[in-house]
Amino acid sequence: MNFKNIFLGIFLIAFSNLANAQFLSASDTSENSVKRYKNIINANKDIVNFIEYSLVEKGLPRHLRNLALIESHFDRKITSGAGAVGVWQFMTAHANQYGLTEQNRTDLYKSTKTAAVSLANLYKKYNNWVTVVAAYNCGEGNIAKAMAAANSTQYHIFYKYLPQETINHVKKYLNACYATGELQTVLSNYNSSRMNTVFFVNGGSNKHLGDLSETDINAGFNLNIIADELDVDMDKLLSWNPGINEELQQKGESTLYLPTDLMPDFLLRKTKILSRSMKERNTANAK
Numbered sequence: 001m002n003f004k005n006i007f008l009g010i011f012l013i014a015f016s017n018l019a020n021a022q023f024l025s026a027s028d029t030s031e032n033s034v035k036r037y038k039n040i041i042n043a044n045k046d047i048v049n050f051i052e053y054s055l056v057e058k059g060l061p062r063h064l065r066n067l068a069l070i071e072s073h074f075d076r077k078i079t080s081g082a083g084a085v086g087v088w089q090f091m092t093a094h095a096n097q098y099g100l101t102e103q104n105r106t107d108l109y110k111s112t113k114t115a116a117v118s119l120a121n122l123y124k125k126y127n128n129w130v131t132v133v134a135a136y137n138c139g140e141g142n143i144a145k146a147m148a149a150a151n152s153t154q155y156h157i158f159y160k161y162l163p164q165e166t167i168n169h170v171k172k173y174l175n176a177c178y179a180t181g182e183l184q185t186v187l188s189n190y191n192s193s194r195m196n197t198v199f200f201v202n203g204g205s206n207k208h209l210g211d212l213s214e215t216d217i218n219a220g221f222n223l224n225i226i227a228d229e230l231d232v233d234m235d236k237l238l239s240w241n242p243g244i245n246e247e248l249q250q251k252g253e254s255t256l257y258l259p260t261d262l263m264p265d266f267l268l269r270k271t272k273i274l275s276r277s278m279k280e281r282n283t284a285n286a287k
Contacts, residue, residue: 024130024156024187026178027171037069037179044074047087051112058116059215059263060123061255063186066176067133068115070169076106088115094139120213124260127212128193129186131155133173138166155190185255189214192242192257212240213263219252222277229269229276230262 041048051065071089072078084091085105092102100114122132125140134155135143142162150158159167177183193212223245227234238244240257247254258266266273 024174024190026175026183028175029178033175034179037066037176040069040073041065041180047074047108050108051087054112054116058120059213059267060116060119061129061182061185061214061216063177063180063182064119064129066173066180066182067119067136068112069176070172076108086111088112090114094118123213126153126193128155128190130170130173130190134159134162134166134170137169138163142166189255212257213260214255214257215263215267217248217254217256219248220274220277220281221248221256222273222280225273225276225280226256226266229273230258230265232262 048065051068052062055062055064068074068087071084072087074087076087078089079085080089082091085102087108088105088111090100090105090111092105095102095105095111095114098114098117100110104110119132119136122135122140123129126132126135126143131143143158146158146161147153149161152158155170159170174183174186177186223237224234227237230237240259241254244254244256256266
């Protein structure tokens, strides 16, 4: 990999982040907004718990529960003016695309499982949750048109070519994530995706950089053991996760990014990896 191109990429990202920080952030951080979102979540705890369980089971982040929050307020029986139905507001065509019948759009179990598959597929395509939320609202066709019009795959550049409803939808999502304390995770994911795009365009040799999935880990996990279990170089693991050591030390938890084809292996071995990590830590402490 050409380090000159890497440093150029980092500079461009840092400069662009400063220019667009105000846009890609919560537009309403008022006490009333936070309270409103939290009250809706607290009033629907059983539904929220099921949705979060289903998301984690699929290897998706919990903050996607906020998509159902802004779509429907977790109301299974709600129907929009455009004909979208249920907690996840499936249109008939979108539902049929994933084998969800028109009648089952109000079924919490079936619609949530379908939404998880849809969101996972969108993430494989766009590699960041901001664009995924936009695509879920307006469709992949509108995203493709906006990207073409802006000559960019980055949301903060092509968003102006999207329907106003979609732009507002993304704003609501960011506001909801602020209320649930997950905004920084969403924005870090977006900026990480942009960094990977710049590295790839500027001659990065890692074919996986544009196809990462995410999951949460805590400080109990040893990164060396993760690398060993997945049979990847430690340098490669850190290139997918810049700053992860510091975040684990400071916060006790972090988002772990892995190539989409490796994520199932990690999830299957997660318990074993944690067990090995704790055993090694105990051995080191005993010396």
